[in-house]
Amino acid sequence: MSEPETTPTDRQSPGGFAALGLRDELIRTTSALGYEEPTPIQREAIPHMLTGRDLLGQAATGTGKTAAFALPILNAIEPGAEASPCALVVVPTRELAVQVSEAMFKYGTEQRVKVVPIYGGQPIQRQLQALRRGVHVVVATPGRAIDHIRRGSLELDSIQTVVLDEADEMLDMGFSEDIETILEETPPTRQTVLFSATMPPRINAIAEKYQDDPTRIKIGASETAADRALVRQSAYIVTRHHKASALGRVLDMEGPTAAIVFCRTRGEVDELTATMNGRGYRAEALHGGMDQQQRDRVMSRLRDGTAELLVATDVAARGLDIDTLTHVVNYDVPSSPESYVHRIGRVGRAGREGVAITLAEPRQRRLLQNIERLTKQTIEITKVPTVGDLRAKQIEVTVDGLREALLSDDLEDYTSVLYELSSEGAIDRAIALAAVKLYHQARGATADEVEIPDASERMLREARDARGKGKKKTHDHAGGPKGKGKGKQRGNVGPGTSLIFVGLGRRAGMRPGDLVGCIANETELTGREIGPIRIADKYSVVGVPEAAVESTIAAINDSTIRGKRAHARRYVD
Ligand code: AMP
Numbered sequence: 001m002s003e004p005e006t007t008p009t010d011r012q013s014p015g016g017f018a019a020l021g022l023r024d025e026l027i028r029t030t031s032a033l034g035y036e037e038p039t040p041i042q043r044e045a046i047p048h049m050l051t052g053r054d055l056l057g058q059a060a061t062g063t064g065k066t067a068a069f070a071l072p073i074l075n076a077i078e079p080g081a082e083a084s085p086c087a088l089v090v091v092p093t094r095e096l097a098v099q100v101s102e103a104m105f106k107y108g109t110e111q112r113v114k115v116v117p118i119y120g121g122q123p124i125q126r127q128l129q130a131l132r133r134g135v136h137v138v139v140a141t142p143g144r145a146i147d148h149i150r151r152g153s154l155e156l157d158s159i160q161t162v163v164l165d166e167a168d169e170m171l172d173m174g175f176s177e178d179i180e181t182i183l184e185e186t187p188p189t190r191q192t193v194l195f196s197a198t199m200p201p202r203i204n205a206i207a208e209k210y211q212d213d214p215t216r217i218k219i220g221a222s223e224t225a226a227d228r229a230l231v232r233q234s235a236y237i238v239t240r241h242h243k244a245s246a247l248g249r250v251l252d253m254e255g256p257t258a259a260i261v262f263c264r265t266r267g268e269v270d271e272l273t274a275t276m277n278g279r280g281y282r283a284e285a286l287h288g289g290m291d292q293q294q295r296d297r298v299m300s301r302l303r304d305g306t307a308e309l310l311v312a313t314d315v316a317a318r319g320l321d322i323d324t325l326t327h328v329v330n331y332d333v334p335s336s337p338e339s340y341v342h343r344i345g346r347v348g349r350a351g352r353e354g355v356a357i358t359l360a361e362p363r364q365r366r367l368l369q370n371i372e373r374l375t376k377q378t379i380e381i382t383k384v385p386t387v388g389d390l391r392a393k394q395i396e397v398t399v400d401g402l403r404e405a406l407l408s409d410d411l412e413d414y415t416s417v418l419y420e421l422s423s424e425g426a427i428d429r430a431i432a433l434a435a436v437k438l439y440h441q442a443r444g445a446t447a448d449e450v451e452i453p454d455a456s457e458r459m460l461r462e463a464r465d466a467r468g469k470g471k472k473k474t475h476d477h478a479g480g481p482k483g484k485g486k487g488k489q490r491g492n493v494g495p496g497t498s499l500i501f502v503g504l505g506r507r508a509g510m511r512p513g514d515l516v517g518c519i520a521n522e523t524e525l526t527g528r529e530i531g532p533i534r535i536a537d538k539y540s541v542v543g544v545p546e547a548a549v550e551s552t553i554a555a556i557n558d559s560t561i562r563g564k565r566a567h568a569r570r571y572v573d
Helices: 024-031 040-051 065-075 095-106 123-131 142-151 165-173 174-183 200-210 239-254 266-278 290-302 337-344 364-377 385-405 411-423 430-443 456-468 512-522 546-557
Strands: 055-058 088-089 115-118 137-140 161-164 189-194 215-218 229-237 260-264 283-286 310-313 325-328 354-360 380-382 499-503 533-535 540-545 569-570
Touching: 024 065, 024 095, 040 055, 040 065, 040 215, 040 239, 040 310, 040 380, 040 456, 065 095, 065 161, 088 142, 088 189, 088 229, 088 533, 095 115, 095 137, 115 123, 123 142, 123 174, 123 310, 137 142, 142 174, 161 174, 165 200, 189 200, 229 364, 229 456, 239 266, 239 325, 239 354, 239 385, 260 266, 266 283, 266 310, 266 533, 283 290, 290 310, 290 411, 337 364, 354 364, 364 456, 385 430, 385 512, 411 430, 512 540, 512 546, 540 546, 546 569
Parallel strands: 055 189, 055 215, 088 137, 088 161, 115 137, 161 189, 229 354, 229 380, 260 310, 260 325, 283 310, 325 354
Antiparallel strands: 499 540, 499 569, 533 540
16 A cells, blocks of 8 residues: 655654654654554653653553653663663563563664663573673563672663563562662662552552652543443453454454454554455555545445455544444554543444454453453453354354345246256255355355464463462562463464474364364363364374473373374474
């Protein structure tokens, strides 16, 4: 899709990042990333942080809070400035340390900002080298930060800003002493910024002790939409890696007449539009970089049914009102409850029923709970449909279609086909089945054989762990509820999942259900923990949680599948 001739900053709305007082490099970068306007937490936090005052922010993951503290930190760094640490960001887990430093690096590209994540579990030598070479921003887990402070490898004299990110998680994990030590070791003149999804008294106590009259900000409460009862609201918990396929699977099940899918950035809009078109959906992109004519064209295609999916950013979809809309999809949890209410308000109008679907990552549970609490509505956590669910649905739709066709009064027009085939010896039943097959396939009912791992159980388990944990854990050696599921991500496999090779495939009659049945019967795993599954001609590959790999291999080797011995071993790429 061609973009109109505009400079990057023109493409942001007048209330965009430029209005927050950020330097040009950062405005250009956010625009290039496709951020059309600041999220609520960014709109509030950035101007405050730029004044150098302390900040106490209540916001969960997914609200855009990383950029809310990263951009003001980066704002103080002159391009090419000497690399001594000016900011220290303390986070609970290794995963978050990597994520935050990647974000910092991305936002600071134009200024060539040097960022280093330091966390337990990685050889300290590498971190020592990086620190020696010079950095502007250090993102650290508490235990490893203390380690470097003790060794003298992390110089704190020049630190101007300390951010405690996900402070409640850090306290839950038993890091309160470490956090206090870090705060005591940094210059008293520092700016102290504390972000937490919840504000228990222990957080307030830290704020009281270490912050200087902080400005408090919170993602505000929302007005509850009047008649949301008509809108079925559900959320599917999947890892980022499986989002696009989960969206396809859910839409295949839902069969929307017209749906709008909200994404955060223009880039995501374009990418998802291409992916959904590849899956056989007629999808159109709508984002702030398009001129009015292009937008009108897209809208009319959705209205007249030429397109069935509109993939859009919030800004682009502003004021959009389409009567035929049956589904609203949040491809990401929206950054505020207001935005959620606003988005789903596009269905369920004028007494019509509608469906609101949200795809959430396991670590966004707090954000979902926030939305539920503030909207006083329940978002039902729904299992991602399995291959079996989808097949059953496809058959149901085929049966409905044929049932309707049976009632039409022009069936006799086709008797010549029947005579011709009968005269060649085909029996009626076989002819009927062949016709069913053609119809079924023509509707695009694909034989999708890959299960999409459902992460809702992992999310619940993590929530339980986080609640049950007040004790200090083995510092940050990949620890913490979020450190779980670490490791490689290969092909279609989410973190924490490992693959097993099984020496029976399609030719031996193997089907996904056979593998799931065998593993679920012979091991402690439930069907939901098994997957993805790929059935090739001569072999199959199945994913299971890493901790269960060996026992699963042993169990498969002791069983027969479809009457045959199956030989299993760890899958090697
Ligand atoms: P966070 O809450 O920091 O984990 O951010 C969640 C996601 O939102 C990340 O993928 C960011 O890249 C994205 N994001 C942050 N700010 C914006 C924005 N203003 N517009 C669009 N996406 C954003």
